[in-house]
Amino acid sequence: MLDNTDMGILHELSKNSRITMKELGEKVHLTGQAAASRVAKLEDNGVIEGYSIKVNQVKLGCFIHAFITIITQSTYHQPYLSFVKTQEQYIINNYKISGDGCYLLECKFPSNELLNQFLEDLNEHVNYKLSIVINK
Amino acid sequence: MLDNTDMGILHELSKNSRITMKELGEKVHLTGQAAASRVAKLEDNGVIEGYSIKVNQVKLGCFIHAFITIITQSTYHQPYLSFVKTQEQYIINNYKISGDGCYLLECKFPSNELLNQFLEDLNEHVNYKLSIVINK
DNA sequence: GTATTTGACTTGATAAATGAAAGGATTTGA
DNA sequence: TCAAATCCTTTCATTTATCAAGTCAAATAC
Numbered sequence: 001m002l003d004n005t006d007m008g009i010l011h012e013l014s015k016n017s018r019i020t021m022k023e024l025g026e027k028v029h030l031t032g033q034a035a036a037s038r039v040a041k042l043e044d045n046g047v048i049e050g051y052s053i054k055v056n057q058v059k060l061g062c063f064i065h066a067f068i069t070i071i072t073q074s075t076y077h078q079p080y081l082s083f084v085k086t087q088e089q090y091i092i093n094n095y096k097i098s099g100d101g102c103y104l105l106e107c108k109f110p111s112n113e114l115l116n117q118f119l120e121d122l123n124e125h126v127n128y129k130l131s132i133v134i135n136k
Numbered sequence: 137m138l139d140n141t142d143m144g145i146l147h148e149l150s151k152n153s154r155i156t157m158k159e160l161g162e163k164v165h166l167t168g169q170a171a172a173s174r175v176a177k178l179e180d181n182g183v184i185e186g187y188s189i190k191v192n193q194v195k196l197g198c199f200i201h202a203f204i205t206i207i208t209q210s211t212y213h214q215p216y217l218s219f220v221k222t223q224e225q226y227i228i229n230n231y232k233i234s235g236d237g238c239y240l241l242e243c244k245f246p247s248n249e250l251l252n253q254f255l256e257d258l259n260e261h262v263n264y265k266l267s268i269v270i271n272k
Numbered sequence: 273g274t275a276t277t278t279g280a281c282t283t284g285a286t287a288a289a290t291g292a293a294a295g296g297a298t299t300t301g302a
Numbered sequence: 303t304c305a306a307a308t309c310c311t312t313t314c315a316t317t318t319a320t321c322a323a324g325t326c327a328a329a330t331a332c
Binding site: 032 | 288289291
């Protein structure tokens, strides 16, 4: 389904998705037009889901990057899920997981105060274990 | 430092980083040239770290998305870190964390067999707790 | 209070990329 | 063997990006 050229295209676009089709073509030994049509095909069949940017959260004022393992006593998760929806500014991802916990919440916070407030609010619905990212 | 227009630019580029500067300008009520110069400034001061794509890992044959909490008995982490470097094809992120464990490893695997092999190899250096992502 | 500087934007000209259409290899299947 | 399909290249018209002035307003200095 995908050949080495396609993998090369995905690799190059992962490094820099704003590259021109002409440059991309040069990297994988195609003309710009051929590269563009390959990329269009990768979009059509859903391999490429979208184009995004990497934002430096620290420079945006979010110093704290945390993973929070969610443990629910209740089998009724809706209160937790509703709460998460109200906290979108802090949430990067909410994974439903198997293993140690029901959900793994990836979050960012601009201060310990706001993290503390978030945890207090969170604790009204579920228990949790907190892990702070020190380095990547 | 960053005004609402800059936030709008970051928002639009997060949704689609391949938008033309002309279109981006229209969305935030600027000319293409003004938008391009704002974006250049955001790149220069490090707010925008890069441009990337979202790849559908399932379509690439990686069905299993896992978080592995790493617990080391030894204070000497180098064997683990060296091992991780040899397994780049499976590793999405390796976070050093505080809390329950020393590292949080985000991985993808094309099969249970390869996950199993990975865990066996991993277990030669450290202990771990495995969480499989069911949903996002 | 006026002049100067600075920053952010617009305009306009030029260079570059994109998109569409046509055509040429190569492969596939009847 | 022939026809169809796939993938690529070439060409050209159109769109976009880039660079250099030029405008405007606010801040700063004299």
